[in-house]
Amino acid sequence: MSKANDPSLRSWVEVAAGSDFPIQNLPFGIFKTQSSSPRVGVAIGDQVLDLAILNKLGYLDDLKIDNSVFTNQYLNDFIALGKQTTNALRERISHLLNVNTSDLRDNKEARVKVLQYISNVQMQMPVKVGDYTDFYSSIDHATNVGTMFRDPNNALLPNWKHLPVGYHGRASSITISGTNFHRPKGQTKPNENEPPVFGPCRLLDFELETAFIIGKSTQLGESITTDNADEHIFGMVLFNDWSARDIQTWEYVPLGPFLAKNFASTVSPWVVTLEALEPFRVPGYKQDPKVLSYLEYSGDKNIDIHLDVFIQPEGGEETLVSHSNYKFMYWTMEQQLAHHTVNGCNMNIGDMLASGTISGPTPDSFGSMLEITWRGTKPVKMKDGSERKFINDNDSVIIRGYCEKNGVRIGFGESRSKALPAL
Secondary structure, eight states, X not given: OOGGGOTTOOBSSOOXXXXXXXXXXXXXXXXXXXTEEEEEEEXXXXXXXXXXHHHHTTTTGGGOOOGGGTSOSSSHHHHTTOHHHHHHHXXXXXXXXXXXXXXXXXXXXXXXXXXXXXXXXXXXOSSOOSOEEEEOOBHHHHHHHHHHHSOGGGOSOTTTTTSOXXXXXOSTTEEETTOOEEOOEEEEOSSTTSOOEEEEOSSEEOBEEEXXXXXXXXXXXXXXXXXXXXXXXXXXXXXXXOEEHHHHHHHOTTTOOSTTTTTOEEEOSOBEEHHHHGGGEEOOOOOSSOOOGGGOOOSOOEEOOEEEEEEEOTTSOOEEEEEEEGGGBSSOHHHHHHHHHXXXXXXXXXXXXXXXXXXXXXXGGOSBHHHHTTTTTSOEEOTTSOEESSOOTTOEEEEEEEEEETTEEEEEEEEEEEEEOOO
């Protein structure tokens, strides 16, 4: 186990009980202030550690990292240094923030320069996403959708248990938490015997997902194996794959998702490293039928990440509508990456690969309004007494996630966005 993951570690920086960002986490992100350009930071408690200033003050000299890596609007150049360097930096920061380390703790002047409250900074997109792929890897979600729209007795398509199904999405419309968007417009076909109509989407939905970020590039023709996949995964974020269900129903045959998916996706700002998540690995599903050899893997590859989704009406309180878990995934990240590259598809640093909707086996763990309300037939009541079949104008959807074990909570922060009326 990495020293930085030791459950006994404590920081001299105050970390409130239940914080997503204890010293065992140390996620990376991009922030800016009114007086500074974007730069790399690390979350600790309710504060952000400015790595550019920390490096400039000499605290990271042994790592010999050029400061231009930290005065950057994306993490891509930092990630490109490789895991040997990024892990060494995480260990160094863990040491500097340790309650027993005096170097930074006792230098009040330096502390004032390198630490700022997260509430006083503006978080930015953590990576420049070159390519984005979305998978369809939750067996409960796929079964629910197949039951609703096809044959309940044959809910899964014939290929589903043989390979991680996915599609290439739109990277340009992935935005940082706090970025609002307008309800999409498009073609729908509300009446089977009448021509399609054009107008705002009526069945706007969220999709509870996570995404992982590529940390090591490959060349065209090269394949990643399930054994070495973790070397290529830098970390994870929360991901809301907004969906227009009525547009999707009309357009997805024969080529799949298009305008119903590419108008907005919302990610959390802090990238939690794969190394910080290692203590929370758990066994995955028994995959039956047996997968082909290139998809086989050994050890525990699923991760026990608690995932909550809330809907907040304009000016109202949040209502919990889903409590799910990443451990319900049928296909692992390692299998997704191995399958994605088995044909020689090349990966680039910063590429984002989303899990697909994460649903559990019970209605309270379903990961979309499509499932929670069962196509609108079972409305959900909000705390203000109103009901939701899908997402209304000016509703905010908030996704939060965390792992917890041995008194340590490793959190992701939140993915939050509001659906504004169509333009």
